[in-house]
């Protein structure tokens with residue numbers, strides 16, 4: 001199936017190549033701000049100079065300053081409209097403008113909004129790239145809504161709601177994740193509030209029949225969906241959902257949507273819609289990242305003779321927000337990860353208390369796999385940080401939770417003043433949780449784009465925020481290869497990171513973080529760690545990190561910090577299939593852990609004492625800071641897991657060789673750390 005989808009992917013690419021003239025592709029590559037293929041319209045345009053855009057950081061103030069430079073009513077300045085109220089000059093319905101300026105209270109557009117709303121209102125296709133948190137959602141919603149009203153003025157009046165039909169959907173917006181689809185749905189409903197436009201959402205993991213009934217009962221003009229569910233609905237005639245007169249098709253997080261995992265579904269969906277030759281429709285593709293290898297796919301989706309490529313990110317500029325400082329914490333081992341998080345949290349909580357201007361601590365912890373999210377969620381809930389009375393709420397979101405719980409946790413975290421969301425990459429893209437003060441990524445991010453999207457959950461809409469990346473020393477080399485050209489700075493202030501567990505006497509503060517984590521491990525079911533062990537062994541490795549490094553790191557964590565006598569066993573067949581049978585440090589065999597259902601694991605938050613912990617009493621003795629183990633740590637330093645040196649030790653930042661860096665198209669080829 002994977003092979004099939006790859007072939008499909010390649011076919012899409014070939015199609016794109018055939019469709020595009022060389023001229024068009026040259027324009028796209030060479031004109032970074034707005035590359036237009038509209039020959040006639042081109043002369044009317046007054047493009048905002050790249051320099052002006054690149055230097056202007058998005059904020060209410062800067063948006064206002066930009067707006068004030070646009071004064072007269074000449075056609076050129078109409079094109080450059082930057083205040084929402086001035087959209088009336090372009091014929092945008094007063095009800096849409098009212099929803100933005102009165103209900104949402106936004107006066108000035110962000111630059112991506114200004115650069116996309118104007119051309120999109122004219123009906124041309126767009127590929128738009130702008131940094132995270134710059135308001136891309138309204139950038140596509142406003143023109144989509146207005147064009148629906150222009151084509152059918154009856155939609156402007158609230159009375160239309162009585163006539164809306166699920167068999168006459170006019171606009172479809174696709175998102176890669178359910179949470180993001182729901183979030184776009186909420187924003188779209190706010191925008192539709194004074195009009196008659198009916199917005200529905202259709203996402204996987206929810207009861208299809210209920211959603212169908214709702215759509216049939218209430219009708220649907222704009223459908224926000226995830227690809228799998230939409231495909232399912234459109235291909236099943238009994239759902240009575242159809243879009244014979246569809247006018248707009250939007251892919252949010254477009255590069256993800258055109259990626260191998262979704263490309264097939266998107267192609268099938270497009271095949272289920274009326275052909276553009278019969279029913280003309282506008283296609284809008286929006287994202288913060290558009291890697292070079294999906295540019296040709298993006299182009300295959302739009303009308304190649306009538307589209308704009310809007311890019312507010314100068315390719316030479318850093319793609320993350322300059323106002324989000326990004327720290328790299330290099331730890332002695334995986335066992336330092338959680339104590340380091342506690343220390344960062346403690347510090348931030350103290351800072352917020354002493355500085356009234358600082359955001360209260362509200363953090364997202366990102367891990368690259370579900371198993372580590374489940375484990376970390378449970379561990380942190382069992383530390384004082386997650387204490388029901390004296391700590392803060394801790395939520396989790398990952399693919400093994402039911403959609404109800406995912407939605408509830410996302411909503412609760414959105415509303416929380418302070419708290420922690422432990423998450424897999426399902427929330428990395430597009431999610432707009434207000435006032436996130438810290439994004440903490442633990443372990444190697446899968447790639448540069450994912451790192452950027454995760455950091456983009458903070459520093460949104462002009463707010464401040466901090467990015468943290470916590471990696472074991474051994475992982476730094478690989479991180480340099482994966483994360484070139486980003487403003488990541490080593491941070492040596494986190495003392496829990498540099499302490500070697502079991503050696504010497506740490507400061508009382510560091511000892512406390514390790515002790516808190518150690519106690520929490522003991523209250524955490526054993527199979528949760530075994531799953532982490534398995535998942536991390538299955539992660540993507542690279543030139544800078546191989547499976548042996550990972551086994552050593554995991555085994556240290558397991559024996560030194562969790563105090564297990566034996567590392568988790570990998571069943572023989574699985575070890576053979578995964579090529580782990582000859583890796584030193586892997587234990588081949590079978591374990592028999594008591595399992596808990598996923599609902600019990602993830603269904604609620606702050607479960608400080610939900611279960612006594614699955615560690616058998618005879619396994620407790622080794623825990624480095626377990627209450628019985630004392631500070632000496634139970635790890636036998638002569639063990640095989642500690643015997644290999646850690647790539648020479650010392651300062652990991654001193655060892656940089658040119659072969660550590662990987663070049664990705666236009667992206668800068670060097671890591672900053």
Ligand code: ADP
Pocket residue numbers: 060106107108109110113130131132133134135136137138430431432460461
């Ligand atoms: P993106 O898709 O670019 O990551 P979003 O569309 O999620 O960003 O918007 C980020 C936040 O900014 C949201 O809370 C949104 O309501 C807010 N926002 C959107 N447009 C504006 C604006 N013109 N002025 C101020 N805030 C805005």
Ligand code: MG
Pocket residue numbers: 136137252430
């Ligand atoms: Mg978005």
